[in-house]
Amino acid sequence: MSALDVTATGAAAEAVARHVPTLVADRVASRLFARDHTLWGRAAEEESAKRLSWTGLHRTSRHLVGEVAALRDELAATGYDRVVLCGMGGSSLAPEVICATAGVPIVVLDSSDPDVVRAALTDLDRTVVVVSSKSGSTVETDSQRRAFEQAFRDAGLDPAARMVVVTDPGSPLDAAARAGGFRVVNADPDVGGRYSALTAFGLVPSGLAGADIEALLDDAEAVADVLAEDDDANPALRLGAAMAGTEPLRDKLVLVDAGTENVGFGAWAEQLIAESTGKDGTGILPVVAVGAEPARLYDDGTVVRLVASDHDADADADHATPATASSLVTVAGPLGAQLLLWEAATAVAGRLLGISPFDQPDVESAKAAARELLEAGIGAGEEPAFTDGAVAVTALGGDWLGDATTVDAAVDALLGQLDRERGYVAVMAYLDRESDADLEHVARDLFDRTGRPATFGWGPRFLHSTGQYHKGGPATGVYVQVTTAPAQDLPVPGRDFTFGEFIAAQAGGDAAVLADHGRPVLRLHLTSHDAGLEQVRAALGRGRP
Numbered sequence: 001m002s003a004l005d006v007t008a009t010g011a012a013a014e015a016v017a018r019h020v021p022t023l024v025a026d027r028v029a030s031r032l033f034a035r036d037h038t039l040w041g042r043a044a045e046e047e048s049a050k051r052l053s054w055t056g057l058h059r060t061s062r063h064l065v066g067e068v069a070a071l072r073d074e075l076a077a078t079g080y081d082r083v084v085l086c087g088m089g090g091s092s093l094a095p096e097v098i099c100a101t102a103g104v105p106i107v108v109l110d111s112s113d114p115d116v117v118r119a120a121l122t123d124l125d126r127t128v129v130v131v132s133s134k135s136g137s138t139v140e141t142d143s144q145r146r147a148f149e150q151a152f153r154d155a156g157l158d159p160a161a162r163m164v165v166v167t168d169p170g171s172p173l174d175a176a177a178r179a180g181g182f183r184v185v186n187a188d189p190d191v192g193g194r195y196s197a198l199t200a201f202g203l204v205p206s207g208l209a210g211a212d213i214e215a216l217l218d219d220a221e222a223v224a225d226v227l228a229e230d231d232d233a234n235p236a237l238r239l240g241a242a243m244a245g246t247e248p249l250r251d252k253l254v255l256v257d258a259g260t261e262n263v264g265f266g267a268w269a270e271q272l273i274a275e276s277t278g279k280d281g282t283g284i285l286p287v288v289a290v291g292a293e294p295a296r297l298y299d300d301g302t303v304v305r306l307v308a309s310d311h312d313a314d315a316d317a318d319h320a321t322p323a324t325a326s327s328l329v330t331v332a333g334p335l336g337a338q339l340l341l342w343e344a345a346t347a348v349a350g351r352l353l354g355i356s357p358f359d360q361p362d363v364e365s366a367k368a369a370a371r372e373l374l375e376a377g378i379g380a381g382e383e384p385a386f387t388d389g390a391v392a393v394t395a396l397g398g399d400w401l402g403d404a405t406t407v408d409a410a411v412d413a414l415l416g417q418l419d420r421e422r423g424y425v426a427v428m429a430y431l432d433r434e435s436d437a438d439l440e441h442v443a444r445d446l447f448d449r450t451g452r453p454a455t456f457g458w459g460p461r462f463l464h465s466t467g468q469y470h471k472g473g474p475a476t477g478v479y480v481q482v483t484t485a486p487a488q489d490l491p492v493p494g495r496d497f498t499f500g501e502f503i504a505a506q507a508g509g510d511a512a513v514l515a516d517h518g519r520p521v522l523r524l525h526l527t528s529h530d531a532g533l534e535q536v537r538a539a540l541g542r543g544r545p
Protein backbone atom coordinates (compact mmCIF):
# COMPACT_ATOMS: atom_id res chain seq x y z
CA MET A 1 0.00 0.00 0.00
CA SER A 2 1.61 3.29 -1.14
CA ALA A 3 1.59 6.37 1.06
CA LEU A 4 -0.05 8.04 -1.91
CA ASP A 5 -3.69 7.75 -2.90
CA VAL A 6 -5.04 9.14 -6.18
CA THR A 7 -8.72 8.44 -6.90
CA ALA A 8 -10.56 9.77 -9.96
CA THR A 9 -14.28 9.91 -10.82
CA GLY A 10 -16.32 11.24 -13.75
CA ALA A 11 -14.43 12.64 -16.74
CA ALA A 12 -11.16 12.36 -14.80
CA ALA A 13 -11.72 8.63 -14.35
CA GLU A 14 -12.50 8.28 -18.07
CA ALA A 15 -9.20 10.05 -18.82
CA VAL A 16 -7.35 7.59 -16.58
CA ALA A 17 -8.99 4.62 -18.31
CA ARG A 18 -8.29 6.13 -21.74
CA HIS A 19 -4.58 6.97 -21.29
CA VAL A 20 -2.98 4.91 -18.49
CA PRO A 21 -2.83 1.61 -20.42
CA THR A 22 -0.90 3.33 -23.21
CA LEU A 23 1.38 5.13 -20.74
CA VAL A 24 2.11 1.72 -19.21
CA ALA A 25 2.66 0.08 -22.60
CA ASP A 26 5.02 2.91 -23.59
CA ARG A 27 6.90 2.43 -20.29
CA VAL A 28 6.64 6.16 -19.61
CA ALA A 29 7.07 5.87 -15.83
CA SER A 30 10.22 3.72 -15.88
CA ARG A 31 11.71 5.81 -18.70
CA LEU A 32 10.96 9.04 -16.83
CA PHE A 33 12.77 7.85 -13.71
CA ALA A 34 15.60 6.59 -15.91
CA ARG A 35 15.83 10.19 -17.19
CA ASP A 36 14.84 9.41 -20.75
CA HIS A 37 14.81 12.88 -22.31
CA THR A 38 13.05 11.67 -25.49
CA LEU A 39 9.64 11.40 -23.83
CA TRP A 40 8.43 14.83 -25.00
CA GLY A 41 9.44 14.87 -28.66
CA ARG A 42 12.55 15.95 -30.53
CA ALA A 43 12.07 19.73 -30.02
CA ALA A 44 12.07 19.23 -26.25
CA GLU A 45 15.06 16.90 -26.08
CA GLU A 46 17.80 19.48 -25.50
CA GLU A 47 16.06 21.15 -22.52
CA SER A 48 14.72 17.85 -21.13
CA ALA A 49 18.19 16.30 -21.13
CA LYS A 50 19.29 18.79 -18.45
CA ARG A 51 16.05 18.90 -16.45
CA LEU A 52 15.45 15.36 -15.17
CA SER A 53 17.63 15.01 -12.06
CA TRP A 54 14.62 15.72 -9.82
CA THR A 55 13.66 12.04 -10.28
CA GLY A 56 16.55 10.98 -8.04
CA LEU A 57 16.78 13.80 -5.48
CA HIS A 58 15.48 11.57 -2.68
CA ARG A 59 18.89 9.91 -2.99
CA THR A 60 21.19 12.63 -4.36
CA SER A 61 20.09 15.34 -1.89
CA ARG A 62 20.95 13.25 1.16
CA HIS A 63 24.27 15.09 1.66
CA LEU A 64 22.30 18.26 2.39
CA VAL A 65 20.91 16.83 5.63
CA GLY A 66 24.34 16.94 7.26
CA GLU A 67 25.43 20.11 5.49
CA VAL A 68 22.34 22.04 6.62
CA ALA A 69 22.71 20.75 10.19
CA ALA A 70 26.32 21.96 10.20
CA LEU A 71 25.24 25.30 8.75
CA ARG A 72 22.63 25.66 11.48
CA ASP A 73 25.26 24.99 14.12
CA GLU A 74 27.65 27.51 12.55
CA LEU A 75 24.97 30.18 12.28
CA ALA A 76 23.72 29.53 15.81
CA ALA A 77 26.64 31.68 16.90
CA THR A 78 24.80 34.69 15.47
CA GLY A 79 21.89 33.97 17.82
CA TYR A 80 19.44 33.92 14.91
CA ASP A 81 15.86 32.85 15.42
CA ARG A 82 14.50 34.41 12.22
CA VAL A 83 15.09 33.17 8.68
CA VAL A 84 14.31 35.39 5.69
CA LEU A 85 14.27 33.75 2.27
CA CYS A 86 14.82 36.01 -0.76
CA GLY A 87 13.74 34.11 -3.89
CA MET A 88 11.10 33.97 -6.62
CA GLY A 89 8.94 31.11 -7.91
CA GLY A 90 10.70 27.79 -7.65
CA SER A 91 13.32 29.41 -5.41
CA SER A 92 10.85 30.13 -2.63
CA LEU A 93 7.45 28.43 -3.12
CA ALA A 94 8.56 25.02 -1.83
CA PRO A 95 10.23 26.29 1.39
CA GLU A 96 7.05 28.25 2.12
CA VAL A 97 4.95 25.05 1.97
CA ILE A 98 7.59 22.89 3.70
CA CYS A 99 7.91 25.30 6.64
CA ALA A 100 4.16 25.96 6.94
CA THR A 101 3.52 22.21 6.98
CA ALA A 102 6.29 21.67 9.55
CA GLY A 103 4.96 24.53 11.64
CA VAL A 104 8.26 26.42 11.65
CA PRO A 105 8.43 30.16 10.87
CA ILE A 106 10.11 31.56 7.78
CA VAL A 107 9.75 34.97 6.15
CA VAL A 108 9.47 34.53 2.39
CA LEU A 109 10.35 37.77 0.61
CA ASP A 110 9.21 37.33 -2.97
CA SER A 111 8.17 40.91 -3.65
CA SER A 112 9.71 44.08 -5.08
CA ASP A 113 7.16 46.31 -3.34
CA PRO A 114 9.29 48.81 -1.41
CA ASP A 115 7.04 48.73 1.65
CA VAL A 116 7.18 44.93 1.72
CA VAL A 117 10.96 44.85 1.33
CA ARG A 118 11.42 47.49 4.02
CA ALA A 119 9.22 45.51 6.41
CA ALA A 120 11.56 42.51 6.00
CA LEU A 121 14.67 44.60 6.77
CA THR A 122 14.02 44.43 10.50
CA ASP A 123 15.35 42.50 13.55
CA LEU A 124 18.63 42.12 11.72
CA ASP A 125 20.54 41.06 14.84
CA ARG A 126 18.43 37.90 15.06
CA THR A 127 18.07 37.26 11.33
CA VAL A 128 19.75 34.96 8.84
CA VAL A 129 19.00 35.61 5.18
CA VAL A 130 19.01 32.94 2.47
CA VAL A 131 19.33 34.36 -1.05
CA SER A 132 18.14 31.75 -3.56
CA SER A 133 18.34 32.06 -7.31
CA LYS A 134 19.11 29.24 -9.77
CA SER A 135 20.07 31.59 -12.61
CA GLY A 136 21.54 34.19 -10.25
CA SER A 137 20.07 36.88 -12.51
CA THR A 138 16.50 37.37 -11.25
CA VAL A 139 16.26 41.12 -10.63
CA GLU A 140 13.85 40.89 -7.68
CA THR A 141 16.20 38.56 -5.80
CA ASP A 142 19.33 40.53 -6.71
CA SER A 143 17.65 43.74 -5.50
CA GLN A 144 16.58 42.10 -2.24
CA ARG A 145 20.11 40.80 -1.71
CA ARG A 146 21.56 44.29 -2.22
CA ALA A 147 19.07 45.77 0.24
CA PHE A 148 19.92 43.23 2.94
CA GLU A 149 23.67 43.59 2.46
CA GLN A 150 23.30 47.36 2.84
CA ALA A 151 21.03 47.02 5.85
CA PHE A 152 23.42 44.63 7.65
CA ARG A 153 26.33 46.99 7.01
CA ASP A 154 24.32 50.00 8.20
CA ALA A 155 23.59 48.04 11.38
CA GLY A 156 27.28 47.30 11.90
CA LEU A 157 26.77 43.61 11.11
CA ASP A 158 28.86 41.52 8.72
CA PRO A 159 26.58 40.45 5.84
CA ALA A 160 28.77 37.45 5.06
CA ALA A 161 28.20 36.15 8.59
CA ARG A 162 24.42 36.24 8.21
CA MET A 163 23.66 35.58 4.58
CA VAL A 164 23.69 32.21 2.79
CA VAL A 165 23.49 32.00 -0.99
CA VAL A 166 21.88 29.09 -2.85
CA THR A 167 22.48 29.07 -6.58
CA ASP A 168 23.62 26.94 -9.50
CA PRO A 169 27.34 26.33 -9.84
CA GLY A 170 28.87 28.94 -12.14
CA SER A 171 25.93 31.36 -12.03
CA PRO A 172 26.78 35.09 -11.84
CA LEU A 173 25.58 34.98 -8.22
CA ASP A 174 27.82 31.97 -7.46
CA ALA A 175 30.93 33.82 -8.58
CA ALA A 176 29.98 37.13 -6.90
CA ALA A 177 29.02 35.52 -3.59
CA ARG A 178 32.20 33.45 -3.34
CA ALA A 179 34.28 36.52 -4.24
CA GLY A 180 32.48 38.40 -1.46
CA GLY A 181 33.25 35.73 1.13
CA PHE A 182 29.64 34.52 1.46
CA ARG A 183 28.63 30.95 2.25
CA VAL A 184 27.38 29.36 -0.96
CA VAL A 185 25.45 26.11 -1.35
CA ASN A 186 25.30 24.97 -4.95
CA ALA A 187 22.18 23.20 -6.18
CA ASP A 188 21.89 20.45 -8.75
CA PRO A 189 22.01 22.36 -12.08
CA ASP A 190 20.05 19.61 -13.88
CA VAL A 191 16.81 20.51 -12.08
CA GLY A 192 14.53 23.35 -13.20
CA GLY A 193 13.23 25.85 -10.63
CA ARG A 194 9.68 24.53 -10.34
CA TYR A 195 11.01 20.95 -9.88
CA SER A 196 13.60 22.00 -7.27
CA ALA A 197 11.64 21.41 -4.03
CA LEU A 198 13.95 18.56 -2.96
CA THR A 199 17.18 20.32 -3.98
CA ALA A 200 19.13 22.86 -1.94
CA PHE A 201 16.53 25.46 -3.02
CA GLY A 202 13.86 23.69 -1.02
CA LEU A 203 15.97 22.11 1.69
CA VAL A 204 18.53 24.73 2.80
CA PRO A 205 16.09 27.50 3.87
CA SER A 206 13.62 24.95 5.27
CA GLY A 207 16.33 23.16 7.26
CA LEU A 208 17.72 26.43 8.63
CA ALA A 209 14.17 27.34 9.71
CA GLY A 210 13.92 24.03 11.61
CA ALA A 211 11.97 21.74 9.28
CA ASP A 212 12.90 18.02 9.25
CA ILE A 213 14.31 17.81 5.72
CA GLU A 214 15.46 14.20 6.18
CA ALA A 215 11.86 13.11 6.78
CA LEU A 216 10.86 14.94 3.61
CA LEU A 217 13.43 12.97 1.60
CA ASP A 218 12.33 9.75 3.33
CA ASP A 219 8.71 10.37 2.31
CA ALA A 220 9.78 10.93 -1.28
CA GLU A 221 12.01 7.83 -1.24
CA ALA A 222 9.13 5.73 0.10
CA VAL A 223 7.11 6.30 -3.10
CA ALA A 224 9.85 6.70 -5.73
CA ASP A 225 9.73 3.05 -6.82
CA VAL A 226 5.92 3.08 -7.06
CA LEU A 227 6.04 6.22 -9.21
CA ALA A 228 8.67 4.62 -11.47
CA GLU A 229 6.59 1.49 -12.05
CA ASP A 230 4.93 0.78 -15.42
CA ASP A 231 1.70 -0.20 -13.75
CA ASP A 232 -1.96 0.84 -14.06
CA ALA A 233 -1.98 1.68 -10.35
CA ASN A 234 0.91 4.16 -10.66
CA PRO A 235 -0.43 7.35 -8.98
CA ALA A 236 1.66 9.64 -11.23
CA LEU A 237 0.28 8.06 -14.40
CA ARG A 238 -3.25 8.33 -13.01
CA LEU A 239 -2.87 11.94 -11.89
CA GLY A 240 -1.12 12.99 -15.11
CA ALA A 241 -3.88 11.40 -17.20
CA ALA A 242 -6.61 13.01 -15.07
CA MET A 243 -4.89 16.40 -15.44
CA ALA A 244 -4.35 16.39 -19.19
CA GLY A 245 -6.24 13.47 -20.69
CA THR A 246 -9.91 14.47 -20.55
CA GLU A 247 -11.80 14.75 -23.85
CA PRO A 248 -12.83 17.45 -24.52
CA LEU A 249 -9.92 18.81 -22.51
CA ARG A 250 -10.92 20.12 -19.09
CA ASP A 251 -8.03 22.57 -18.81
CA LYS A 252 -8.97 24.24 -15.51
CA LEU A 253 -7.73 22.34 -12.46
CA VAL A 254 -9.46 23.58 -9.31
CA LEU A 255 -7.20 22.82 -6.34
CA VAL A 256 -9.23 22.56 -3.13
CA ASP A 257 -7.74 22.22 0.34
CA ALA A 258 -10.09 19.52 1.65
CA GLY A 259 -8.19 18.76 4.84
CA THR A 260 -4.66 18.06 3.61
CA GLU A 261 -1.88 18.43 6.17
CA ASN A 262 0.31 20.02 3.45
CA VAL A 263 -0.29 23.70 4.20
CA GLY A 264 -0.50 26.00 1.19
CA PHE A 265 0.27 23.16 -1.22
CA GLY A 266 -1.85 24.75 -3.96
CA ALA A 267 0.52 27.72 -4.35
CA TRP A 268 3.47 25.41 -5.03
CA ALA A 269 1.52 23.15 -7.40
CA GLU A 270 0.22 26.24 -9.21
CA GLN A 271 3.68 27.23 -10.46
CA LEU A 272 4.62 23.63 -11.29
CA ILE A 273 1.51 23.07 -13.41
CA ALA A 274 1.02 26.53 -14.95
CA GLU A 275 4.64 27.18 -15.89
CA SER A 276 5.20 23.58 -17.07
CA THR A 277 2.12 23.23 -19.28
CA GLY A 278 1.01 26.78 -20.25
CA LYS A 279 2.72 27.21 -23.64
CA ASP A 280 2.17 26.76 -27.40
CA GLY A 281 -1.45 27.86 -26.92
CA THR A 282 -2.31 24.99 -24.61
CA GLY A 283 -1.91 24.10 -20.93
CA ILE A 284 -3.69 23.43 -17.68
CA LEU A 285 -4.69 26.44 -15.56
CA PRO A 286 -4.49 25.74 -11.81
CA VAL A 287 -7.28 27.54 -9.97
CA VAL A 288 -6.37 27.60 -6.28
CA ALA A 289 -9.77 27.65 -4.58
CA VAL A 290 -10.10 30.40 -1.98
CA GLY A 291 -12.50 29.46 0.79
CA ALA A 292 -14.92 26.54 0.69
CA GLU A 293 -15.23 24.07 -2.15
CA PRO A 294 -17.13 25.46 -5.15
CA ALA A 295 -20.78 24.46 -5.18
CA ARG A 296 -20.79 24.12 -8.96
CA LEU A 297 -18.21 23.62 -11.68
CA TYR A 298 -17.76 24.85 -15.25
CA ASP A 299 -17.72 22.20 -18.00
CA ASP A 300 -14.00 22.70 -18.68
CA GLY A 301 -12.94 22.08 -15.07
CA THR A 302 -11.76 19.25 -12.88
CA VAL A 303 -11.74 19.52 -9.10
CA VAL A 304 -8.76 18.16 -7.18
CA ARG A 305 -9.58 17.61 -3.52
CA LEU A 306 -6.38 17.60 -1.46
CA VAL A 307 -7.39 15.45 1.51
CA ALA A 308 -5.62 14.38 4.69
CA SER A 309 -3.31 11.36 4.46
CA ASP A 310 -5.51 9.56 7.01
CA HIS A 311 -8.68 10.44 5.09
CA ASP A 312 -11.57 8.01 4.95
CA ALA A 313 -11.75 6.95 1.30
CA ASP A 314 -15.34 5.71 1.68
CA ALA A 315 -16.49 9.02 3.13
CA ASP A 316 -14.70 10.79 0.32
CA ALA A 317 -16.43 8.62 -2.26
CA ASP A 318 -19.73 9.89 -0.91
CA HIS A 319 -18.48 13.45 -1.23
CA ALA A 320 -19.54 13.94 -4.85
CA THR A 321 -21.39 17.24 -5.14
CA PRO A 322 -22.84 18.97 -8.20
CA ALA A 323 -19.44 20.66 -8.48
CA THR A 324 -17.33 17.55 -8.31
CA ALA A 325 -19.56 14.85 -9.81
CA SER A 326 -18.54 15.71 -13.41
CA SER A 327 -14.78 15.44 -12.90
CA LEU A 328 -12.98 14.87 -9.62
CA VAL A 329 -9.62 13.68 -8.40
CA THR A 330 -8.90 13.04 -4.71
CA VAL A 331 -5.23 13.11 -3.67
CA ALA A 332 -3.74 12.13 -0.32
CA GLY A 333 -0.19 11.68 0.90
CA PRO A 334 2.60 13.26 2.94
CA LEU A 335 4.34 16.34 1.55
CA GLY A 336 7.62 14.72 0.47
CA ALA A 337 5.70 12.07 -1.45
CA GLN A 338 3.33 14.57 -3.06
CA LEU A 339 6.17 16.83 -4.22
CA LEU A 340 7.58 13.93 -6.24
CA LEU A 341 4.10 12.73 -7.28
CA TRP A 342 3.03 16.06 -8.77
CA GLU A 343 6.39 16.59 -10.48
CA ALA A 344 6.06 13.21 -12.17
CA ALA A 345 2.36 13.73 -12.98
CA THR A 346 3.13 17.12 -14.56
CA ALA A 347 5.84 15.56 -16.70
CA VAL A 348 3.28 12.92 -17.82
CA ALA A 349 0.72 15.69 -18.50
CA GLY A 350 3.29 17.47 -20.68
CA ARG A 351 3.65 14.35 -22.79
CA LEU A 352 -0.12 14.05 -23.19
CA LEU A 353 -0.42 17.76 -24.13
CA GLY A 354 2.44 17.48 -26.62
CA ILE A 355 4.57 20.21 -24.97
CA SER A 356 7.86 20.35 -23.08
CA PRO A 357 7.15 20.58 -19.33
CA PHE A 358 10.64 22.00 -18.69
CA ASP A 359 10.92 25.34 -20.51
CA GLN A 360 9.23 28.72 -19.92
CA PRO A 361 9.54 30.46 -23.30
CA ASP A 362 7.26 33.43 -22.55
CA VAL A 363 8.63 34.61 -19.21
CA GLU A 364 11.52 36.54 -20.74
CA SER A 365 9.17 38.77 -22.79
CA ALA A 366 7.71 40.38 -19.67
CA LYS A 367 11.16 40.82 -18.13
CA ALA A 368 12.41 42.52 -21.31
CA ALA A 369 9.36 44.82 -21.43
CA ALA A 370 9.92 45.75 -17.79
CA ARG A 371 13.57 46.58 -18.50
CA GLU A 372 12.50 48.85 -21.38
CA LEU A 373 10.07 50.76 -19.15
CA LEU A 374 12.69 51.02 -16.41
CA GLU A 375 15.26 52.41 -18.83
CA ALA A 376 12.70 54.84 -20.24
CA GLY A 377 11.82 55.93 -16.71
CA ILE A 378 8.08 56.00 -17.48
CA GLY A 379 6.81 53.88 -14.60
CA ALA A 380 4.06 51.49 -15.68
CA GLY A 381 3.69 53.13 -19.10
CA GLU A 382 0.18 53.86 -20.45
CA GLU A 383 -1.66 56.93 -19.05
CA PRO A 384 -5.01 56.29 -17.24
CA ALA A 385 -8.24 56.72 -19.22
CA PHE A 386 -9.87 58.32 -16.17
CA THR A 387 -9.80 58.44 -12.38
CA ASP A 388 -12.83 57.47 -10.34
CA GLY A 389 -12.45 58.32 -6.65
CA ALA A 390 -9.17 56.76 -5.49
CA VAL A 391 -8.68 54.54 -8.54
CA ALA A 392 -6.94 55.51 -11.79
CA VAL A 393 -8.31 53.29 -14.57
CA THR A 394 -6.26 52.20 -17.60
CA ALA A 395 -7.47 49.84 -20.32
CA LEU A 396 -4.99 47.95 -22.52
CA GLY A 397 -5.32 45.34 -25.25
CA GLY A 398 -8.05 46.91 -27.37
CA ASP A 399 -10.73 49.56 -27.14
CA TRP A 400 -13.11 47.47 -25.10
CA LEU A 401 -13.56 50.15 -22.39
CA GLY A 402 -16.36 51.89 -24.31
CA ASP A 403 -17.82 54.90 -22.53
CA ALA A 404 -17.06 53.66 -19.02
CA THR A 405 -16.28 56.47 -16.58
CA THR A 406 -16.43 54.51 -13.32
CA VAL A 407 -14.53 51.52 -11.89
CA ASP A 408 -17.76 49.50 -11.82
CA ALA A 409 -18.41 50.20 -15.50
CA ALA A 410 -14.79 49.40 -16.40
CA VAL A 411 -15.03 46.03 -14.63
CA ASP A 412 -18.32 45.34 -16.42
CA ALA A 413 -16.64 46.20 -19.74
CA LEU A 414 -13.72 43.85 -19.04
CA LEU A 415 -16.03 40.99 -18.03
CA GLY A 416 -17.96 41.66 -21.23
CA GLN A 417 -14.83 40.36 -23.00
CA LEU A 418 -14.89 37.07 -21.09
CA ASP A 419 -15.51 33.91 -23.17
CA ARG A 420 -18.23 32.21 -21.14
CA GLU A 421 -17.31 28.75 -22.45
CA ARG A 422 -13.49 28.64 -22.12
CA GLY A 423 -12.46 31.97 -20.59
CA TYR A 424 -10.93 32.82 -17.22
CA VAL A 425 -10.41 35.99 -15.19
CA ALA A 426 -6.97 36.59 -13.65
CA VAL A 427 -6.55 39.16 -10.86
CA MET A 428 -2.92 40.24 -10.40
CA ALA A 429 -2.33 42.39 -7.34
CA TYR A 430 1.01 44.16 -6.94
CA LEU A 431 0.27 44.71 -3.26
CA ASP A 432 1.36 43.41 0.16
CA ARG A 433 0.16 39.80 0.36
CA GLU A 434 0.22 39.94 4.16
CA SER A 435 -1.59 43.19 4.93
CA ASP A 436 -3.87 43.06 1.85
CA ALA A 437 -4.48 39.29 2.08
CA ASP A 438 -8.25 39.75 2.19
CA LEU A 439 -8.27 40.87 -1.45
CA GLU A 440 -7.76 37.22 -2.51
CA HIS A 441 -11.46 36.66 -1.88
CA VAL A 442 -12.37 38.66 -5.01
CA ALA A 443 -11.46 35.53 -6.99
CA ARG A 444 -14.41 33.76 -5.38
CA ASP A 445 -16.62 36.83 -5.91
CA LEU A 446 -15.73 36.83 -9.61
CA PHE A 447 -16.43 33.08 -9.89
CA ASP A 448 -19.80 33.55 -8.17
CA ARG A 449 -20.52 36.50 -10.47
CA THR A 450 -19.45 34.99 -13.83
CA GLY A 451 -19.55 31.22 -13.27
CA ARG A 452 -16.09 31.12 -14.84
CA PRO A 453 -12.67 30.35 -13.29
CA ALA A 454 -11.05 33.29 -11.55
CA THR A 455 -7.46 33.17 -10.35
CA PHE A 456 -5.63 35.47 -7.98
CA GLY A 457 -1.90 36.15 -7.94
CA TRP A 458 0.30 38.54 -6.01
CA GLY A 459 2.66 40.59 -8.19
CA PRO A 460 5.45 40.14 -9.04
CA ARG A 461 5.33 36.63 -7.44
CA PHE A 462 2.78 35.31 -10.02
CA LEU A 463 5.07 36.38 -12.88
CA HIS A 464 7.20 33.37 -11.89
CA SER A 465 4.18 31.06 -11.65
CA THR A 466 1.03 31.60 -13.74
CA GLY A 467 2.72 34.37 -15.75
CA GLN A 468 4.00 31.87 -18.30
CA TYR A 469 0.50 30.41 -18.75
CA HIS A 470 -1.10 33.86 -19.21
CA LYS A 471 1.23 34.60 -22.13
CA GLY A 472 1.87 31.15 -23.60
CA GLY A 473 -1.32 29.28 -22.78
CA PRO A 474 -4.74 29.48 -24.45
CA ALA A 475 -5.63 33.11 -25.36
CA THR A 476 -8.77 33.02 -23.23
CA GLY A 477 -7.86 35.21 -20.23
CA VAL A 478 -9.07 38.66 -19.23
CA TYR A 479 -6.85 40.42 -16.71
CA VAL A 480 -7.30 42.79 -13.78
CA GLN A 481 -4.08 44.38 -12.59
CA VAL A 482 -4.12 46.19 -9.24
CA THR A 483 -1.21 48.52 -8.49
CA THR A 484 -0.54 51.15 -5.87
CA ALA A 485 1.91 53.92 -5.09
CA PRO A 486 4.27 52.94 -2.25
CA ALA A 487 3.87 54.60 1.14
CA GLN A 488 7.61 55.20 0.93
CA ASP A 489 9.96 54.22 -1.89
CA LEU A 490 13.27 52.42 -1.26
CA PRO A 491 16.48 52.65 -3.30
CA VAL A 492 18.09 49.51 -4.68
CA PRO A 493 21.72 49.89 -3.57
CA GLY A 494 24.07 50.11 -6.54
CA ARG A 495 21.30 50.29 -9.13
CA ASP A 496 19.87 53.33 -10.96
CA PHE A 497 16.28 52.47 -10.07
CA THR A 498 14.25 52.19 -6.87
CA PHE A 499 12.05 49.29 -5.78
CA GLY A 500 9.00 51.46 -6.51
CA GLU A 501 10.15 52.18 -10.06
CA PHE A 502 10.99 48.50 -10.56
CA ILE A 503 7.62 47.10 -9.44
CA ALA A 504 5.78 49.70 -11.55
CA ALA A 505 7.84 48.67 -14.57
CA GLN A 506 7.11 44.99 -13.86
CA ALA A 507 3.37 45.67 -13.87
CA GLY A 508 3.66 47.84 -16.98
CA GLY A 509 5.79 45.29 -18.79
CA ASP A 510 3.47 42.38 -18.06
CA ALA A 511 0.39 44.38 -19.10
CA ALA A 512 2.10 45.47 -22.33
CA VAL A 513 2.99 41.88 -23.26
CA LEU A 514 -0.55 40.66 -22.51
CA ALA A 515 -1.94 43.53 -24.61
CA ASP A 516 0.48 42.61 -27.42
CA HIS A 517 -1.07 39.13 -27.26
CA GLY A 518 -4.46 40.81 -27.84
CA ARG A 519 -5.61 40.17 -24.29
CA PRO A 520 -7.71 42.82 -22.46
CA VAL A 521 -6.01 44.19 -19.34
CA LEU A 522 -7.73 46.52 -16.85
CA ARG A 523 -5.26 48.32 -14.63
CA LEU A 524 -6.75 49.68 -11.40
CA HIS A 525 -4.14 51.90 -9.77
CA LEU A 526 -4.85 52.89 -6.16
CA THR A 527 -4.04 56.57 -5.86
CA SER A 528 -4.89 56.24 -2.17
CA HIS A 529 -4.35 52.70 -0.90
CA ASP A 530 -7.16 52.09 1.60
CA ALA A 531 -9.92 54.00 -0.20
CA GLY A 532 -8.87 52.61 -3.56
CA LEU A 533 -8.75 49.05 -2.28
CA GLU A 534 -12.27 49.39 -0.92
CA GLN A 535 -13.51 50.59 -4.30
CA VAL A 536 -11.74 47.77 -6.15
CA ARG A 537 -13.04 45.08 -3.78
CA ALA A 538 -16.59 46.41 -4.15
CA ALA A 539 -16.39 46.72 -7.94
CA LEU A 540 -15.02 43.20 -8.47
CA GLY A 541 -17.45 41.66 -6.03
CA ARG A 542 -20.47 43.56 -7.29
CA GLY A 543 -23.21 41.70 -9.04
CA ARG A 544 -22.71 38.47 -7.11
CA PRO A 545 -25.93 36.44 -7.34
Ligand SMILES: O=P(O)(O)OC[C@H]1O[C@](O)(CO)[C@@H](O)[C@@H]1O
Pocket residue numbers: 088089090091132133134135136137138141193194275360363463464465
Ligand atom coordinates in the same frame (compact mmCIF):
# COMPACT_ATOMS: atom_id res chain seq x y z
O1 LIG B 1 15.75 30.74 -9.31
P1 LIG B 1 15.78 31.86 -10.33
O2 LIG B 1 16.75 31.63 -11.43
O3 LIG B 1 15.98 33.19 -9.64
O4 LIG B 1 14.35 31.88 -11.05
C1 LIG B 1 13.20 32.11 -10.26
C2 LIG B 1 11.99 31.69 -11.06
O5 LIG B 1 11.90 32.45 -12.28
C3 LIG B 1 11.66 31.57 -13.37
O6 LIG B 1 12.88 31.27 -14.00
C4 LIG B 1 10.74 32.21 -14.38
O7 LIG B 1 9.50 32.43 -13.83
C5 LIG B 1 11.10 30.32 -12.71
O8 LIG B 1 11.14 29.18 -13.54
C6 LIG B 1 11.99 30.23 -11.51
O9 LIG B 1 11.48 29.34 -10.52
